[in-house]
Amino acid sequence: MAGRLEGKVAIITGGVSGMGLTAAELYVKEGAKVVVADIQVEKGLAMEKRLGGAMRFARCDIREEEDWKAAVAMAVDAFGGLDIMYHNAAAVGDNTPLDEISVTGWDDTQAMLVRASMLAIKHAIPPMRKRGGGSIILTSSASCMALGGSGPYAYTIGKGAVIHMGRYAALQLGKDLIRVNVIIPGAYPTSIWSGHVGGDANMGDAMDLDLSRFARMQALPVAGDTKNIAEAAVYLGSDASAWVTGVALPVDGGLSLFRNSYASAEGQLGAVADAANALKND
Structure with missing residues (x-):
């Protein structure tokens, strides 16, 4: 029986860790050829070796247009085209409060989140x-x-801007039969959380997060798993969602329905801080 993504070619950004890694592995399992675009070169090359001919690694800083061009060219040259662009990569960016954030910090964060999403759409369109x-x-x-x-x-x-970008692009690109949708993740044990305490991806990979605090904030009191996101990404990339576009899909256990006051936010970030401190003290 053919896989759900048999014959499709995909680019997955941020695909060497966290949600992107789980999605890339599932995409390959479901029959897709995948270009993983990420800045973590050592991990990417090791992943390419492990997954064999179904996957290629492209070193890509998602803020840089030339890197996007190179990743798309790799997909076309190695696998013959592009059917799915799953832009997953991001970082917390500048986490200083409203009255302290600098123009540089603001601009750098928006480049990572908004500019990168614009480039993902732009360079996916021609192929x-x-x-x-x-x-x-x-x-x-x-x-x-x-x-x-x-x-x-x-x-x-x-991240709010990304939702509106997806809806706008879906409206504009429908005539080309290009669908654009947005996944809205909740709390998952991925490396991005280390950014809340000034850490990097390596710290995030090593952190052992207790997500019980996160789960208590959700309608479904169960900790999330990156497999939940990967399954959503397979659905949105597959022909099963051929009539789905312009959707912002929460995959968050109901976290986005209601978020319990700022005290719960402090508890959430406390879980991250506790994990980081435990790691530093080891």
Whole structure:
């Protein structure tokens, strides 16, 4: 029986860790050829070796247009085209409060979140038009859906912009049979959380997060798993969602329905801080 993505070519950004890694592995399992675009070169090359001919690694800083061009060219040259652009990569960025954030910090964060999403769409369009259509999947965050103070200022605003960008692009690209949808993740144990305490991806990979505090904030009191996001990304990339576009899909256990006050946000970030401190003390 053929996989759900048999014959499709995808680019997945941020695909060497966290949600992107789980999605890339599932995409390959479901029959897709995948270009993983990420800045973590050592991990990417090791992943390419492990997954064999179904996957290629492209070193990509998502803020840089030339890197996007190179990743798309790799997909076309290695696998013959592009059917799915799953833009998952991001970082917390500048997490200083409203009255302290600098112009540089604000601009750098928006480049990581908003500019990168614009570039994902822009450079997916030409090869998808040649294929007669395709699926673009962007990534937002529950932090911009139910405001409870748990998301950093610049990050929350940027992720909100991504939702509107996806809806606008879906309206404009429908005539080309290019679908654009947005996944809204909730709390998952991925490396991005280290940014809340000034850490990097390596710290995030090593952190052992207790997500019980996160789960208590959700309608479904169960900790999230990156497999939940990967399954949503497979659905939105597959022909099963051929009539789905312009959707912002929460995959968050109901976190975006209601976020319990700022006290709960402090508890959430406390879980991250506790994990980081434990790691530093080891």
